[in-house]
Amino acid sequence: MVFDLDMIKRFYEGYSQKVEATRKVVNHPLTLTEKILYAHLWQGNADAAFERGKSYVDFAPDRVAMQDATAQMALLQFMQSGRTKVSVPSTVHCDHLIQAEVGAVADLSRAKSQNKEVYDFLASVSNKYGIGFWKPGAGIIHQVVLENYAFPGGMMIGTDSHTVNAGGLGTIAIGVGGADACDVMAGLPWELKFPKLIGVKLTGKLSGWTSAKDIILKVAGILTVKGGTGAILEYFGEGATSLSCTGKGTICNMGAEIGATTSIFGYDIKMAEYLKGTGRAEVAAEADKVQENLTGDNEVYDHPEKYFDQVIEINLSELEPHINGPFTPDLAWPISKFAEAVRTNNWPEELEVGLIGSCTNSSYEDISRAASIARQASDQGIKTKSEFIITPGSEQVRYTVARDGYLDIFEKMGGVVLANACGPCIGQWARHSKDPNRKNSILTSYNRNFAKRNDGNPNTHAFVASPEITTALAIAGSLTFNPVTDYLTNDKGEKVKLEEPQGIEMPLKGFAVEDAGFQAPAEDGSNIQVAVSPTSDRLQILEPFPTWNGADLSGLKLLIKAKGKCTTDHISMAGPWLKYRGHLDNISNNLLIGALNFFNEKTNLVKNQLTGEYGPLPETQRAYKAAGVGSIIVADENYGEGSSREHAAMEPRHLGVIAVLVKSFARIHETNLKKQGMLAITFNNKEDYNKILEDDVIDIKELTSFAVDSPLEVVLHHKDGTTDSFPVNHTYNEQQIEWFKAGGALNIIRKEFADSKK
Ligand code: SF4
Secondary structure: OOOOOHHHHHHHHHHHHHHHHHHHHHHHOOOHHHHHHHOOOOOOOOOOOOOOOOEEEEOOOEEEHHHHHHHHHHHHHHHHOOOOOOOOEEEOOOOOOOEOOOOHHHHHHHHHHOOOHHHHHHHHHHHHHOOOEEEOEOOOHHHHHHHHHHHHHHHEEEEEEEHHOOOOOOOOOEEEEEHHHHHHHHHHHHHHOOOOOEEEEEEEOOOOOOHHHHHHHHHHHHHOOOOOOOOOEEEOOOOHHOOOHHHHHHHHHHHHHHEEEEEEEEOHHHHHHHHHHOOOHHHHHHHHHHHHHOOOOOOHOHHHHHHEEEEEEEEHOOOOOOOOOOOOOOOOEHHHHHHHHHHHHHOOOOEEEEEEEHHHHHHHHHHHHHHHHHHHHHOOOOOOEEEEEEEEEHHHHHHHHHHHHHHHHHHHHOOOEEEOOOOHHOOEOOOOOOOOEEEEEEEEOOOOOOOEEEEEEEOEEEEOOOOEEEEEHHOEOOOOOOOOOOOOOOOOOEEOOOOOOOOOOOOOOOOOOOOOOOOOOOOOOOOOOOEEEEEEOOOOOOOOOOOOOOOOOEEEEEEEEOOOOOHHHHHHHOOOHHHHOOHHHHHHHHEEEEEEEEEOOOOOEEEEOOOEEEEEEHHHHHHHHHOOOEEEEEOOOOOOOOOOHHHHHHHHHHHOOOEEOOOHHHHHHHHHHHHHHEEEEEEEOHHHHHOOOOEEEEEEEOOOHHOOOOOOEEEOOOOOOEEEEEEEEEEHHHHHHHHHHHOOHHHHHHHHHHHHOO
16 A cells, blocks of 8 residues: 555544534535635634635645656755655655657666666655655656545645646645645645635536547636636536546646646545545545535535636537647637638648657546557558557556557557656657658647647647547548548548447456556665765755844845846746756756846846956856855846746855845745745835946845834945935745744754754
8 A cells, every 4th residue: 555544534534524614614605625725724724714816825735746857856955854754645756757769668768777866866865754756667646646645635735737637536736846845745834825716517428539638628728728827626517427537637637727726526436436446445435434525515516606706617418529739728629620720720731640648648548448449440451640659647557458458459550658657748759750840740638738848849730639539630640530520541442430439437357567666665764875976967965055144234246137027937947957956056057047137138148246247147146156245136027927946046045146126026936035045025116126227236224123014125335336225125924034034944944853853
């Protein structure tokens, strides 16, 4: 057993009481989302109802999951906490670093050698700190979580945006940055803006070529890539309960594409069957005891418009299969309209590659339905025209579908089975192509299809559909083929129509696996050494950041006055830099290289006030650090918007920047800066931004009396000897002021933990 049954039992024991307490506070019938959120409030029930879309609320998630790319910095930070074990059950999954090229065996073996030091680090740090470790080849994080860890009513955070997949098994599961994962593992609360609620009522029943994927493709078309922002989607209705658990997972998974905080389904018979089928009958038995609270109240579902902020209704009996794209997952086409759209828009009609699987769509049901199409092609002498690629989501699924003959069917039609990993879904695809820039089309059953996502080619038109539609179109080799109405020609020249797909939700002989690829952590990890070579350029053990010296800040050099948009991507660029995400010093060489310098309108070219020369920004900051001189970043509105990336806060801190003064912050980044012990301040009067000159030396006063709601003062010393001064604001609460004084939140956790041992 890899899951924590005791934790789940304890949770269910107190769950109904918490829901009843919530009723008194909220005072109206409850959605499922409200029941689960209130049951996970940090340190007991609150005595106030929270305002949707406004209140920031602390939660206590039950579990943390991390993928191998993002886990590196999260765990390097966790090591700083001084704790000997993680505070909540946590797992690491090695799935993102495996490049797909020729097939599962060779690709996995190459990845193990190329990423050896990262895997060794993750395996050893997991072993030491009580974290479950899923080895390379074990599977994709979200499929493995669904098969092993998700449970109805639970709350989980994961360092990956498709963590939301676990909503298919009734878990509120939310993607976060590594700093949040570190906090929860270290025993701190996790903050979330209380979400708005969107109800999705599903009526009718799926049939024929239509599958669960088509529901989310349709929802994406309705809500667009931004329509779910700040909201949780709660699915309900007869159509919802008729969907398989893994089908529900597919829908929740792709909810990330509409910007939703997460999506969720209520506990039902399909979830119970899936729990039993994946070796968790005990969890189903516990959930059965509180099942009335693992779904929304009847009154809510009878009158959803009264209790949700928005309601969408979809009749599954009328839903057509959809194909979405290109370049965005919300461009939704019912299949009956798609061929015309391809011709009208002049998209490449030839389908070069069909790819099925990934964490989104590689369930037993998906594979068996796709295989039922592939089998027809082989049986009827139809040659597959496109390349065809299969990515199983986990070793358990791969082993089971291989045992049941499905992989043979795909291989017979020329399909290539990749390692149980992300591969082409995240651009880890050494695609065989003579011209990597040519215009071409691919169709996947993945979730994202933004330009360059799969193969790095901006001219690849990537479309998204269900595995069975992808398989049918790959056989036809054409985007304009509609399997619902069109015929294919077999090797005898006869016209053949593909029958509707047939699938099985759960394997009749049960799931099986020889080696699932799981390493349980040591009971006592105190003697385990974390494997990091001091000469590594990919990994570096962190040093605690220095504490504040207790004095006002004086003589700060202006590192940059950034103009316009400055997202976390401008502050810490991705792409090739991600290789160094476990090595703070190396990745710091990308600090702010995407930001525009106000004074010369150039990126990565700033004045070094020590020499008067212009140079790259990271080098300039390293010169200030070497000289023992503090510095400050000044920027425009919404500084640090974009994905929560802890590197964007850690890099300036590491290189010696002390303060960030902006017109406004993106909230998550502002909190990340505070956690790292930086001073994050805003102009009281935004016009004061204009007073800052290139050669300014800057003081920050009133820090010695740093207090909640008490402004600070900035003094500018201009080169001509004149000065300017103005008030600046901050949003530090008492706890956060302590973080600043201690040099960062982790320094406090470490001290508290050490004190508790005395
Ligand atoms: S398969 Fe794709 S969507 Fe799923 S975790 Fe991997 S990269 Fe993300």
